[in-house]
Amino acid sequence: MSQENVDRLRALLQAWNPGDEVDISLLDPSVVYEDTILPDHGGETYRGYEGVVRATERWLEAYEKVTLELERVFDAGDRIVSIHRARSRARHTGIESELRFAYVWTFRDGRVIHFRSCRDPQEALEAVGLRE
Numbered sequence: 001m002s003q004e005n006v007d008r009l010r011a012l013l014q015a016w017n018p019g020d021e022v023d024i025s026l027l028d029p030s031v032v033y034e035d036t037i038l039p040d041h042g043g044e045t046y047r048g049y050e051g052v053v054r055a056t057e058r059w060l061e062a063y064e065k066v067t068l069e070l071e072r073v074f075d076a077g078d079r080i081v082s083i084h085r086a087r088s089r090a091r092h093t094g095i096e097s098e099l100r101f102a103y104v105w106t107f108r109d110g111r112v113i114h115f116r117s118c119r120d121p122q123e124a125l126e127a128v129g130l131r132e
Helices: 001-014 048-060 121-127
Strands: 026-037 046-047 063-076 079-090 097-107 111-118
Touching: 001 079, 046 048, 046 063, 048 111, 079 121, 097 121, 111 121
Parallel strands: 026 111
Antiparallel strands: 026 046, 063 079, 079 097, 097 111
């Protein structure tokens, strides 16, 4: 099941564009998302489909433009690490920035039950016992 989870997650992440409707098909209805990256979200926990949609909307509202690139996906059994690069332009200032970050995804029965953002991809890999 692990490779199937990796393939499904990779397909979902590669297909999603910021501003598109959030695809919740891979998420368990009781999914929990912990955001540790954005200053105004730091330490927040979002629950369920509505929470994930709300977190995504809050993340994007500050930006005029956001592009995401999926760099790599690491399989660690029932947990998967995805590493991303985001490029953005702030809505009000026009300041452009780039950030490399990761998510640790936890699966059960083919569905994501928990995911957490990490500003440092190495931290995400270490959380599942891997190295880049």
